[in-house]
Amino acid sequence: MMNTTPATIGFLYPGHAAEDDYPRMGALVNPPAQVHLIHTHFQKDAHTVEALSEMGSVARLEEGAHALAGAPIESVLWTSTSASFVLGLDGIRQQIDTLEKLLCVPASTTAMAFARAVTAIDARRVAIAATYPEDVARLFRDFLGHFDIEVVHLASRGIVTAAEVGRLDKTAVIELAVANNHAHADTLLIPDTALHSAAWLPELEQAIGKPVLTANQVSVWEALRLCGKLRKQTGLGTLFETQP
Known part of the structure; x- marks a missing residue:
């Protein structure tokens, strides 16, 4: 029970x-x-x-x-x-x-948690919309590879500080998702805990028509x-x- x-x-x-x-x-x-x-x-x-x-x-x-x-x-x-x-x-x-x-x-x-969540929703191929600089974003892709998660798209916004990421509003976050909605991905990952998302989870998924996993x-x-x-x-x- x-x-x-x-x-x-x-x-x-x-x-x-x-x-x-x-x-x-x-x-x-x-x-x-x-x-x-x-x-x-x-x-x-x-x-x-x-x-x-x-x-x-x-x-x-x-x-x-x-x-x-x-x-x-x-x-x-x-x-x-x-x-x-x-x-x-x-x-x-x-x-x-x-x-x-x-x-x-x-x-x-x-x-x-990301690795387990991808498995939980039975996704095989993912797109990543990272706020990080490219070298850090690539390390996230490499990490997911340990769990046989295929990354079909990797994007980085190149934002250096968490403080700046935390100021992105709803419109900016949805635009980030839409811009990285890869056709071959089962789900989109947005991996920064400095990024607000809790209030907009259904709208993020509606905007791209597939599951979205955010850090928080x-x-x-x-x-x-x-x-x-x-x-x-x-x-x-x-x-x-x-x-x-």
């Missing part, structure tokens, strides 16, 4: 950009989830491999986990896609292991999945309409 009690889920979020997506989605899921979000620190807001590696380092995650300790969470996500996949699979395993050991709950990262969407989905409280529902995109 599926657990129908409300979930209490934790997120470590670097800096400030689109963190309001998390309580918004927490309120929209059925039943509403209680969200505990901690802002983690970093040296530089930049979509570069060097800056992202520091942002997602064990020391930064440990700092965030200590701040989250004591909250009654049932799962936890490191919610930076790029400050996860740039470290490779070994780095991601280390991030997850660090959080699980310190917080004693199931943990994951947004990058891993898959992060909440993964947190609910990990604690066994993911329920099928409408209004949050195809991913949430898929039977867990």
Whole structure:
């Protein structure tokens, strides 16, 4: 029998950009989830491999986990896609292991959530609409390759800072999706947690006529999945309409 009690889920979020997506989605899921979000620190807001590696380092995650300790969470996500996949699979395993050991709950990262979400909706070929510079976007494509996910289209907006990404409005986000709706892709991936999307998920899918997976969407989905409280529902995109 599926657990129908409300979930209490934790997120470590670097800096400030689109963190309001998390309580918004927490309120929209059925039943509403209680969200505990901690802002983690970093040296530089930049979509570069060097800056992202520091942002997602064990020391930064440990700092965030200590701040989250004591909250009654049932799962936890490191919610930076790029400050996860740039470290490779070994780095991601280390991030997850660090959080699980310190917080004693199931943990994951947004990058891993993307891989699992693509599988959950039975997609085989994907298009990527990345806000990152091209070299970082290519690393996301390479990461997905470990899971036999074929990338048929890769686009990068070349935006350097998360702060700038967080200022993109609904029109800009939908235009980004439409511009990268590749005919041979089963789904479109928009991988930056600095990008707002929670309020526009149905409209994004309507605009391109196929599933859209966004970073903040898959992060909440993964947190609910990990604690066994993911329920099928409408209004949050195809991913949430898929039977867990």
